[in-house]
Amino acid sequence: MSKTVDIYHQGAALFAAQYDALSFEQVHACWQPYWPKEQLVLDIGAGSGRDALWLAEQGCQVISVEPAADLLRLGQLKTDGQLKTTEKVQWLQDSLPELKACYQLNLQFNTILLSAVWMHIVPSERKRAFRKITNLLAPGGRFILSLRFGDFSDERTAYPVSVDEIAALASQFGLVLRFVSDITADAGGRAGVEWQTLVLELPDDGSGSLSKVRHIVVNDNKSSTYKLALLRTLVRIADAHPGAVIDKQDGTVAISLGLVALYWIRLFKRLVDNDIQQNADPAKGLGFVKANGWGLLSHLTADDFAIGNFYSGQEAVALQQLFADTLNTIKAGPVTYIWQGHKENRLFEMLRSKTRRQSRVLLDKTFLDSFGSFVLREDMWNCFRQYGCWIEPLLVQQWVAEMQKYELNQQRQISLDTYHNQLRWLDRQHDTGLVRKKVEQLRLQGMDVCSVWSGSSLYSYDIDHCVPFSYWPNNDLWNLLPASTQENRVKRDRLPSQARLKSSGALIKDWWQQAWQTEAEQQRFFIEAGLSLPNISTGCRDFDEVFHALQFQVIGVKQRLQVAEW
Numbered sequence: 001m002s003k004t005v006d007i008y009h010q011g012a013a014l015f016a017a018q019y020d021a022l023s024f025e026q027v028h029a030c031w032q033p034y035w036p037k038e039q040l041v042l043d044i045g046a047g048s049g050r051d052a053l054w055l056a057e058q059g060c061q062v063i064s065v066e067p068a069a070d071l072l073r074l075g076q077l078k079t080d081g082q083l084k085t086t087e088k089v090q091w092l093q094d095s096l097p098e099l100k101a102c103y104q105l106n107l108q109f110n111t112i113l114l115s116a117v118w119m120h121i122v123p124s125e126r127k128r129a130f131r132k133i134t135n136l137l138a139p140g141g142r143f144i145l146s147l148r149f150g151d152f153s154d155e156r157t158a159y160p161v162s163v164d165e166i167a168a169l170a171s172q173f174g175l176v177l178r179f180v181s182d183i184t185a186d187a188g189g190r191a192g193v194e195w196q197t198l199v200l201e202l203p204d205d206g207s208g209s210l211s212k213v214r215h216i217v218v219n220d221n222k223s224s225t226y227k228l229a230l231l232r233t234l235v236r237i238a239d240a241h242p243g244a245v246i247d248k249q250d251g252t253v254a255i256s257l258g259l260v261a262l263y264w265i266r267l268f269k270r271l272v273d274n275d276i277q278q279n280a281d282p283a284k285g286l287g288f289v290k291a292n293g294w295g296l297l298s299h300l301t302a303d304d305f306a307i308g309n310f311y312s313g314q315e316a317v318a319l320q321q322l323f324a325d326t327l328n329t330i331k332a333g334p335v336t337y338i339w340q341g342h343k344e345n346r347l348f349e350m351l352r353s354k355t356r357r358q359s360r361v362l363l364d365k366t367f368l369d370s371f372g373s374f375v376l377r378e379d380m381w382n383c384f385r386q387y388g389c390w391i392e393p394l395l396v397q398q399w400v401a402e403m404q405k406y407e408l409n410q411q412r413q414i415s416l417d418t419y420h421n422q423l424r425w426l427d428r429q430h431d432t433g434l435v436r437k438k439v440e441q442l443r444l445q446g447m448d449v450c451s452v453w454s455g456s457s458l459y460s461y462d463i464d465h466c467v468p469f470s471y472w473p474n475n476d477l478w479n480l481l482p483a484s485t486q487e488n489r490v491k492r493d494r495l496p497s498q499a500r501l502k503s504s505g506a507l508i509k510d511w512w513q514q515a516w517q518t519e520a521e522q523q524r525f526f527i528e529a530g531l532s533l534p535n536i537s538t539g540c541r542d543f544d545e546v547f548h549a550l551q552f553q554v555i556g557v558k559q560r561l562q563v564a565e566w
Contacts, residue, residue: 015047020078244368327371351374451484466480
């Protein structure tokens with residue numbers, strides 16, 4: 001399809017004019033009963049932005065995907081030029097069958113529109129493309145697919161299409177064919193060109209994997225908290241780190257193995273430091289708690305194991321040993337013993353890479369990825385990111401229940417509050433301290449610090465979590481913004497709307513530039529952003545790119561958690 005994409009890129013102006021000569025209503029009249037309103041829509045092959053603009057005018061939030069760079073640029077100019085809908089359309093350069101950038105968004109869409117694209121997809125890649133699209137649908141979501149019959153007069157490649165092919169794919173991937181239009185003449189009057197549109201729907205609620213998770217959490221035999229720890233680790237990564245995905249193919253997802261180890265360590269750190277028993281046999285100990293790894297890092301807190309932190313000397317060596325011990329424990333324990341049906345049908349797989357010990361370690365994506373990959377089924381990954389806000393409380397509840405059974409914990413009469421306190425993810429007192437200190441330093445230097453929401457100079461101020469901490473516990477530097485106390489109180493635990501983000505974009509980027517100027521500060525800022533936000537390029541040092549990713553992240557949190565807007 002790359003040659004065809006090049007043709008669209010090179011002839012972008014001509015194609016855009018051709019598309020814009022027709023209205024959305026003219027092109028898509030045949031499926032009018034299914035036109036979306038006020039939905040999250042993915043427009044794949046968005047072209048000139050004509051359809052995206054119309055959808056935005058109906059109140060939809062639209063993610064427009066276009067592989068041809070110049071066509072994307074023209075489409076973005078078109079939608080950005082409409083003041084009433086500009087915040088309703090976001091653009092991505094991406095293509096079928098992979099849709100890598102789309103998957104990084106952690107979104108599920110109510111409507112996916114694939115108009116005038118399917119005939120370009122090589123038949124051998126269509127099954128994969130269809131599966132990718134299906135996995136991006138929300139429960140009850142609709143996939144609108146147009147089929148073009150007729151050859152091209154230029155060098156663009158078209159392959160045969162049929163309703164039967166789509167019906168077979170729909171049956172294979174659990175979609176229902178709701179509507180098939182009549183074959184109609186080309187709206188642009190081109191001879192020998194005809195069209196047919198299909199509407200497919202995902203009736204399943206997508207919770208098939210939820211029963212697997214529940215079985216592991218509630219019914220599965222456990223002699224330690226390892227299984228619960230691994231599930232909670234995966235839920236945390238699925239929710240917070242779209243940048244941790246290394247690869248998606250053939251129905252599986254591969255994520256950074258080092259990040260799995262890091263989150264496992266953080267989850268156990270407070271529990272082990274407070275001598276809270278974690279398995280039925282206290283004499284057996286924990287496989288990852290060894291003298292030359294964990295023992296040499298006992299002075300660190302859970303929050304010291306944070307992305308972007310730097311270690312040197314003995315700490316660096318001990319940290320790498322701790323990662324190795326942790327991965328050995330995860331492999332020998334939950335990865336081996338979490339299976340379905342029979343023992344060989346394991347739900348998780350670890351693909352480890354050989355690592356060379358370093359005297360200096362920076363906890364960034366390169367280091368974390370160097371340990372290899374953790375592989376799980378795509379449907380389970382989707383379950384973790386879609387239902388994580390419900391799964392995690394169940395995991396915490398069951399973890400507490402397991403610890404309450406153990407003999408030494410019973411003897412100590414540990415309170416329920418203590419269990420929950422040691423299972424918390426972040427230390428509240430560390431939420432905003434670093435950023436507040438930075439504001440004070442800037443003010444002492446005589447610099448004016450402004451609210452990112454109004455641009456007014458700050459006197460009485462708060463540090464606001466752009467994405468509310470109560471819904472998405474994230475203390476990355478990009479997420480902590482100065483605002484007036486009054487603004488913070490009014491915003492409360494709400495997400496900034498896309499319109500507010502757009503109007504405050506320059507102020508947010510000005511703050512980032514003003515606050516994080518040293519190499520160490522920028523290193524931490526961009527490392528955190530690269531793992532927490534979608535589609536950040538490797539080695540990114542561009543605040544504009546981070547802000548663009550922040551806009552997508554806000555859309556994703558709103559969709560998954562239904563958070564109110566401000």
